[in-house]
Amino acid sequence: MAILDSMIPFTGRIGNVISYKRDGKHCLRSAPTHVRQTDNTRRAAKYFGAASRKGALIRSAISPELDIYPDSYLVNRLNSYIMKAGRNNHAGLVNFRFNGYTGLDKLLTQPPVFSKDGTLRIPAQRLEAYSNLYGSAKQLEVKLIATRIDFATRSITGSEAVTITIDLEQPFNGAEMSIDVPGKGTLLVVVQARQFVKDGDIRDRKWYAADIVAVVEQQQSEASLAKPKSHKKLTGIPAMPSRKATANQNRQAVNKRE
Incomplete structure (x- = not known):
């Protein structure tokens, strides 16, 4: 090297x-002049390629809505997270941090809870304000980002974001945020939080975060879950009654005469 x-x-x-x-x-x-590949290395390369494509799809869906600066290792961290979670385990993406230096738990000590009806509930809690030479943070901005991805077709089918601002100089008694992203595919829910001083947001990677807080799989319709109707079997034509054979001659059945 x-x-x-x-x-x-x-x-x-x-x-x-x-x-x-x-x-x-x-x-x-x-x-290298020659590269030797075994079945295991080919399988690992194929698996890594699938994880990389999925990671690129997730980044292209969520990054345009982010207002923070992800760390320079985002690509590798996300690919590793996907591989660790498993090929089709989308729920394993929960708790992934787009800012590798800070998690959402530093700004919200009580984690927000997202329900399947599209509501994010932030419990009442004591919020810590960042302080520096220029003063203390005055506000906390919380942004709810939801994007729907169809991983089968590798397409983004919908995206929406809503924002609220919390006054850090007042007791925080909890809040609710609602979002609706109809469409086909898996819903990825991200909560971004960053503090603001008097002159603007804090440019400190230790005081802003964006984590995946929920993954909601698309619910199948009742029609697709219903059992298929069983068809009645058609009654076959009754077989003709066979005559009674009593003896064989040259392997031919001989009919008994009355």
């Missing part, structure tokens, strides 16, 4: 040289 010290760093591959970034430094390595 070599460290790239240049005025114009790059990432990617040029010829047999690969440039990549690790711990904030640009490094170089040579590409």
Whole structure:
């Protein structure tokens, strides 16, 4: 491994040289001449590719609604989270943080609860205000983001966001937020929180967060869940009564004469 010290760093591959970034430094390595793949490595590569595509779909659905700056490791963290959760375990995405430095639990010590009717309930609690040389935070902004994704067709079928502002100088007695995103697919619910001082929002990654708080799978309709009606079996044509055979001659049945 070599460290790239240049005025114009790059990432990617040029010829047999690969440039990549690790711990904030640009490094170089040579590409292997031969790559041996086993069944396990092929399976792992296929699994990682599926997780990467799903992660890209989630980011493209939610990132446009975010008002915070996710950390630079968001892509790798989300892909790893998806792989750990399982291929089709969408519920395993709950608690993922779009800001890897701070979770929602730092700004809301009592977690919000999202119900299937589209209501987010934030319990009453004591809210801590951020303080710096310029003063203490005056407001807490809470943004509810919901997006519906059809993972089968890899499409975003709907998205909506609502925002409330909480006065940090007054006791907080709880709040409710409602959202409705009809359509086909899985509903991902994200709660973003950030504090504001007098002159604007706090530019400190330790005091803003955005977490996935709920994943709601699409409910199947009653018609699709109903059991198919059983069809009556048609009665076949009755067989003709056979005559009674009493003896065989040359393997042929001989009919008894009256």
